[in-house]
Amino acid sequence: MSTSQTPTSPPASDVPPGTLAWIGVTPRQLAGFLAMVFGMFMAILDIQIVSASLAEIQAGLSASSDEIPWVQTAYLIAEVVMIPLSGFLARALSTRVLFLSAAIGFTAASALCATATSIDQMIVYRAIQGFIGGGMIPSVFAVAFSLFPPSKRNIVSPIIGLVATLAPTIGPTVGGYLSDSYSWHWLFLVNVGPGILVAIAVYFLVDFDKPDYSLLDRFDYLGLISMALMLGSLEYVLEEGPRYDWFDDQTIATFAVVGVVGALVFFWRAFTAKDPIVELRAFRDRNFAFGSFFSFTMGIGLYGLTYIYPVYLAQVRGYDALMIGETMFVTGVAMFMTAPIAGRLASLLDPRAMMLIGFAGFAAGTYITTNITSDWDFYELLLPQILRGCSLMLCMVPINNLSLGTLPKEQLKNASGLFNLTRNLGGAFGLAMINTILNKRLDLHLERLHESVSWGRAVAEDQLASMQQSMSQVLPDGDLSAIKQLARLVRTQANVLSFADIFVVLTVLFASAAIFTLMMHKPAPLPAGAGGH
Structure with a gap:
C-alpha cells in the first residue's frame, strides 16, 4: 500500500491500549458512554414523569385545567427543537462540551422546576429543561455507532434501545410513586444528584471527538429560527389540536400557518445553505429513510400506548396515579427481560425479520385489546402489555442498526438527531390521533x-x-x-x-408497518474488527 492511501480500518497498532475485547473500547470510553446513557435516560424519563401527577402539580400551583397540560407540552416543544440542532452543536463544540453543558443545564433547570411557585414559572422552567435536555438524547446514539466496532453493536444497541423505550414507559410509574410518597417537587429534585454525577463523569471520561469551531462562523440563524417555528408550531398543533377541535380554533389555525411558513423557509435553507443547521442528505440512504419511518411508527406505539392505557385505567377503572404506575410496570419488565434476547437475535436473524416479528407483536397486542370492556383490569391487560414490551425491543434494536449502522461516520451526529426527532414526532402524532379519535368516536x-x-x-x-x-x-x-x-x-x-376503536386503528397501523419492513435492504455483513475507533 502506498503512503498516500488511507486504510479502510485502522491498523492494530492504532487500537487504544487496554481495549476491552468483549466490547471493543477502553474502560474509560465505556464508562464515559454509560454516563451519557444515564443522562439520556433522565432526559427521556422527564417527558412522561409528570403525566401521572399533573393533578398534584395543578393543585400545588393553583393552575387552571387549561394551563396545566403546558407542564408537559412546553417540555416537548422545546425538546423537539433541540434534538435536530444537537447534531450541528456536537460537530461544532464536540460531544464532550455539548453533553457536559446539557447535563449541567438540565440539572439546574430541574432544580428550578422544583422551586416554581406559579404555573407561568413552571412552564418557562420546563421549556428550558426540555430544550437543554434534548441535547443529550441524539449524542448517545451517535457515539454508540461511531465509537463501538460494528461487530459489537448487537451489545450496545439493546442498551440504548432499552433506555430510549424504558424511560418513557416507566415515567408514569416513577412519577406516581414520587408524588404519592413525597410531593410533586420530587419529580424534578430526583434529577439533581444523578445530574451532577453525570456532569462530573462526562467531564473526566468523555473525549471521543474534536470540535470544529469554524462551523460557528457560518451558523445559519435563519435556518435555526425557521426550524424552531416549524417544529414548535407542529408540536403545538398536534398537542393542542384535539382539545380545541383543530382548525376551528383561531390559535391552532395561526400556529398551523406559522408552521407551514417555517417549513418552507427551513427546507429552502436546508437545500441552499453551505452549512445548513440540519443536513437532510442522510435521507438519501434507503435504509435510513425507511428506518426513520419505522422510528416514527414505533413512537406511536411507545408514547401513544403509554398514554392510552393510563387514560383508560383512570377514566373507566378509576385508578389513581400509583395504581396506574403499578399496572403499567409490566411493560417495563417485559422490555428489560427482552433486551438481551433482542441483542442475541440481532446476530442470528435478518434484522428485517426481527422488525416484522416486532411490529406483528405490536399488532397482536392491540388486536387482543379491541375486545376491551369496562371490566378489564390488570390481568386482562397483562398479555397486551407483555407483547408491547417485547415488541418494542425487537423493533428498536434492528431499526437502530439498519438506520444508523450503514451511514458514514461523518453523518452520524446529524442523522442521529433526525432519527430521534422522528420518534418524538411519531409520539406527538400518535397522541393527537388517539385524542381526536377518542373524542369523535365518543x-x-x-x-x-x-x-x-x-x-x-x-x-x-x-x-x-x-x-x-x-x-x-x-x-x-x-x-x-x-x-x-x-x-x-x-x-x-x-x-x-x-x-376499542383506537385499538383497531393501531392494529391496522402496526400490521401495515410489519409488511413495509420487507422493503428495506439487508446490510452487508461487517467484518469482525471493522471500524469503531
Whole structure:
C-alpha cells in the first residue's frame, strides 16, 4: 500500500491500549458512554414523569385545567427543537462540551422546576429543561455507532434501545410513586444528584471527538429560527389540536400557518445553505429513510400506548396515579427481560425479520385489546402489555442498526438527531390521533347508545325500573339516582367502545408497518474488527 492511501480500518497498532475485547473500547470510553446513557435516560424519563401527577402539580400551583397540560407540552416543544440542532452543536463544540453543558443545564433547570411557585414559572422552567435536555438524547446514539466496532453493536444497541423505550414507559410509574410518597417537587429534585454525577463523569471520561469551531462562523440563524417555528408550531398543533377541535380554533389555525411558513423557509435553507443547521442528505440512504419511518411508527406505539392505557385505567377503572404506575410496570419488565434476547437475535436473524416479528407483536397486542370492556383490569391487560414490551425491543434494536449502522461516520451526529426527532414526532402524532379519535368516536357512540336507552325501549325501561326499585330502598331520591347511574353506565360504555376503536386503528397501523419492513435492504455483513475507533 502506498503512503498516500488511507486504510479502510485502522491498523492494530492504532487500537487504544487496554481495549476491552468483549466490547471493543477502553474502560474509560465505556464508562464515559454509560454516563451519557444515564443522562439520556433522565432526559427521556422527564417527558412522561409528570403525566401521572399533573393533578398534584395543578393543585400545588393553583393552575387552571387549561394551563396545566403546558407542564408537559412546553417540555416537548422545546425538546423537539433541540434534538435536530444537537447534531450541528456536537460537530461544532464536540460531544464532550455539548453533553457536559446539557447535563449541567438540565440539572439546574430541574432544580428550578422544583422551586416554581406559579404555573407561568413552571412552564418557562420546563421549556428550558426540555430544550437543554434534548441535547443529550441524539449524542448517545451517535457515539454508540461511531465509537463501538460494528461487530459489537448487537451489545450496545439493546442498551440504548432499552433506555430510549424504558424511560418513557416507566415515567408514569416513577412519577406516581414520587408524588404519592413525597410531593410533586420530587419529580424534578430526583434529577439533581444523578445530574451532577453525570456532569462530573462526562467531564473526566468523555473525549471521543474534536470540535470544529469554524462551523460557528457560518451558523445559519435563519435556518435555526425557521426550524424552531416549524417544529414548535407542529408540536403545538398536534398537542393542542384535539382539545380545541383543530382548525376551528383561531390559535391552532395561526400556529398551523406559522408552521407551514417555517417549513418552507427551513427546507429552502436546508437545500441552499453551505452549512445548513440540519443536513437532510442522510435521507438519501434507503435504509435510513425507511428506518426513520419505522422510528416514527414505533413512537406511536411507545408514547401513544403509554398514554392510552393510563387514560383508560383512570377514566373507566378509576385508578389513581400509583395504581396506574403499578399496572403499567409490566411493560417495563417485559422490555428489560427482552433486551438481551433482542441483542442475541440481532446476530442470528435478518434484522428485517426481527422488525416484522416486532411490529406483528405490536399488532397482536392491540388486536387482543379491541375486545376491551369496562371490566378489564390488570390481568386482562397483562398479555397486551407483555407483547408491547417485547415488541418494542425487537423493533428498536434492528431499526437502530439498519438506520444508523450503514451511514458514514461523518453523518452520524446529524442523522442521529433526525432519527430521534422522528420518534418524538411519531409520539406527538400518535397522541393527537388517539385524542381526536377518542373524542369523535365518543360522541358517535353516545348518540347511538342514547337511542338504545330512550323512552319506549322496553329493555331500557325495565333496566331503569329495576335500578329505581333497588335504589329507592336505600336512598330518598332513588329514582333520580337511578337515572344518573344509567347515564354514567351509558357514558362509560361509549368510552370503552371508543378505546376499542383506537385499538383497531393501531392494529391496522402496526400490521401495515410489519409488511413495509420487507422493503428495506439487508446490510452487508461487517467484518469482525471493522471500524469503531
